Amino acid sequence: MTKYYSEDQIQAVIEANDIVEVASGYMTLKRAGNSYKGKCPFHNEKTASFTVSREKQLYHCFGCGVGGNVITFIMEMEKLPFVDALKFLAARVNMVLPETKNEQEDHQAYEKKKRLYELHRQAANYYYKVLKTNRSAQEYLQKRMISHEIIREFGLGYATEEWSSLTDFLNGKGFTRDELLDSGLTLVSENKRYYDRFRSRIMFPIVNPRGQIVGFGGRLMTTEQNGPKYLNSPETSIFSKSYELYNLNHCKNFMEDGRLFIVEGYMDVISLYEKGIKNTVAALGTAFTPFHSKILERYASEVVIAFDGDNAGKSATEKAMNILKKSNLNVKILSLPANEDPDSFVQKNGQKGFYEVVSKALTIVEYELELLKRNNDLSQTDGKLHYGQEAIKILKQLETSVEIDYYSKMVARETGINQEVIRREVIRSKTKAPGNDSLVFNISHDDGLGQKIPKAYRKAQELAVRYCLRAEEMIDEFPMDFLTERFYKELLQAVLEKRQAGMKVEINQLMAHFDDSEEVKRIVAFMMNDEEVSRLDYQDALEIMKRFYNKAQLEGLSEQIKRESANGNDDAVARLTNQFIEIKKMMKENGRH
Template sequence: MAGRIPQHFIDELLSRIDIVDVIDSRVPLRKTGRDYQARCPFHEEKTPSFTVSQTKQFYHCFGCGAHGSAIGFLMDYEHMDFIEVVKELAQRSGMELPTLERNTPDKRQQQDLHPIMQEAANVYRHQLKHHADATKAVDYLKQRGLTGEIAAEYGIGFAPPGWDTLCSRLGVDAQRRQQLITTGMAIEKDGGGMYDRFRNRVMFPIRDRRGRVIAFGGRVIDNADKPKYLNSPESPLFHKGRELYGLFEARQALRQIDRLLVVEGYMDVIALAQHGIRYAVATLGTALTPEHLSPLFRISSEVVFCFDGDRAGRDAAWKALDIMLPELKDGRTARFMFLPEGEDPDSLVRAIGKPAFEARTASALSLSDFLLQNLTQRVDMSAIDGRARLVDLTRPKLAKISNTVFKHMLINELANRVNIPSAEMIQLLGERPGKRRGPANSRMQSGESRTLSPVRTAISLLLERPDLAGHVADPARFRDLEEPGMGLLVELLELIQKRPNISCGAILEHWRDRPEGKHLNRLASASSAIPSDGYEHEFNDALRLLDKQRVDRSYRALLRKGETGGLSPEEKQLLTQLLQEKQALSQPNRRPDSP
């Protein structure tokens, strides 16, 4: 995304704005020490864990892990894309946005696809009201108990029978016809021409988090037609493994969402909304993915997953559990709700009413109970070898859990079930006795930087104090060192030396779309407990260790060469110089770049 706007403009923009002002205008901040704090706007919490650093120009939540620069905050909080955020911040700071650089055809095309998708939604809604064959679609919606108001809120429409309802109205020129094909709304014929993908179906527009139509789902009216449900194919706008149907509508309906309910289909979401349950969303014809979980837990700390109560439903829940285990960070709760046989959310809420349905949701099975319940059913708990087998079955699941508190509580429950003291169970599973991991656990404690590699230490301190790069002469001297992260460190040093006033937040924007970006964000999220007057000393120590590795490697290489084939006069002079450097670097507290 950042490639469309010159990077130097983004650097200048971030140097002119203050992230504290940007966030405080939306989420009131309170000064705590040198930083600012608030309750996180991306998940529900009672104790503030959302921290904004004015020095770093960076925010981080120790609860849900949200982090980034002022640009990243506005993208997530206001549901804006990168270009829109840069435009808004530029206007706010009085900067004139430069002419956008040429973009790739795919990106240009993606920017142009939203309007035609909205036009398609308008066509389908019009057909539901006015087409001669729409009576069957209207009757179907009424049979499902939907009112005109709820149908309008979700933008439900009708794709009539026939091959060109959409194509004839929207495909008026070659560019628009290509857009219909690219979005999957039309299918290209082998011999030329195209036809509508959706025909004789009730149409459900799928919206992104900003409310833009990105795809459609269609449900047959005549049950003889197949498939029963048809989704748009993958496109530049639509990736079904990331999107959740009804999430935009839920956020529009509720100011605060304490719980999200994940169901199977469109009609489940809409039928529950009709009964006043406005916090249901659905995956789009695909199994749960890690990409689904991030937006769910950003909106609510509790997510209930609804499955059929039969064998297939429980198998699906078990697969979902594996996806969730690594994602259960502090403050996140996942539950499993299993429907009575033969019921779906629509039929169940009709039968028992909203209060009873919500009571079932609130008392849904916790993830830990479902995990142990499922595994316990596979063994004979009355036998010693059966209980031992339970421990073996639980071990790989425990290995996937990153939340230390949750893991140790689960181990304690497992120990109770097999009648082994918790301490012994922890030892059997190779776990260390649990200490609660709060925000401080993710921070560098005083002296802890020494336990990190010199490269990681240097990068971490540069994110805290970019001005430290000014002490480093010729960063390229480290480039040939075969240490993990060395290329990143050299690039970081060179960047800061070119832009000596750059902030941590602006640094991270340089790596927004690169794989190293997530590692830099993680290091930036760790707050150093080193006294401010100790940063330079720690940084110089890290560089001194890297210089020692560099000099030692070159020195040994020349010694080996001298043993086999002799050295030239220049190489002998270099060997003497390297020996002097080795001796100098062995002196404590010596700056690597000092004369």
């Protein structure tokens, strides 16, 4: 969640945009009691289960579980990050969000960006019209198998070889020299001569997810021309190569299966798009960045890296892979022949041929093991041993025993080393990893380190938290230690802090404490659930939680007693045994009552 705008500013935008009116612009809603219902826009359904509450200013789908406020709705529908969704809604009601603490400066900055967007729109129109009259540019695109439909859809254009044709055109449209220089489309020489940055190039408008043109990429048509093959707009107040991805504005609409392809160049994107592979993006003349990774997480569940097959492409693949492995995305790597890129490959083999190669794409672990195999001679004993030792380091990154078992078998086949030996070494190396020495049983966090939480315990916690959200005064003395999920603790703690500060607890401000979209959905689900939780239900839930909590404490103490006893630590055994007896005694007393 951004810290750039205050809670009051965010709340003002939310209050100015009625969620029923906003949602109605994307779907048909019908009144149902105090709420409105429609078919969920986020999953296919026959019966309407998507509910929008004007009173609560929230939405929730009882089918797929999505939910949130007007900002999260726009984030999902328009595929925008939080700040852009906020600005989208602000513009909808003619609000100007502050960029500084000076209102006049804010307005000037807003108008300056507005002019830059318009300048780029006019420039794109100019380049497009020039292309339509330039035979050599048209012939080049025809030779590259790019149709008129694609030219129109991507707004491709052409920059002539004249020194200042675009500059003169934009001047004629009323843009000042300072604005032209700020855009990066015009440069100035030492003798104060103003000239075009892009000349004799096919032009690719770069469009952000909101549909605004923010920059350009220009490509030379022949190797005989002087200058770099590709040239991009410089960094400006509306454009950063580290954040933007080419074709994301189209791609976000073709994500039915959650998969997205990452390629290196504009022509790769366009050729794949022409062949019906529309869920493709490219970085813009820069290395793939962590910011790109974060952006892709908003749109996809799986990404396939499809870079060029040459050495430069392989190097770029490894760099992108190392960034993406830290994300929540499922990552695969496509291996193309050394002399091919996605553009040339799909032109020769078509959509079917491309998808055949995609079906053989490697996981990150498979790809890393493949690289390791290339660097070791597996026909020699020392090569096998070195490969096995290094492979174990790679397998340490695996999360589940199923994955460890699968890849251990793969390494065993390559080396002849017993699979169980490899598997045991992987698990041992994971437990010796830094930070794992202090792992102890802890019922207060359901993080996979303690025992499995019984269903009754989970249900009791949910009921108790739902009751507390409606009867906030109960949180003051709520036994937080009984909660096994960090989410529940953080949620009630956020409400408690508001109460202690004497502030009214607003649902939108409460949601602002959570970055994770799944956690936001859960809060909304709680607030939209009209099923009553009585005081008696709450008390029963507390009793269930207390019983399971004490039982878990006993099991934890029992494990610690065994461990300390094996280590010969008699003092610790005595102390832990006393704690064990006290809890048993208390549980017995409670049972009598």
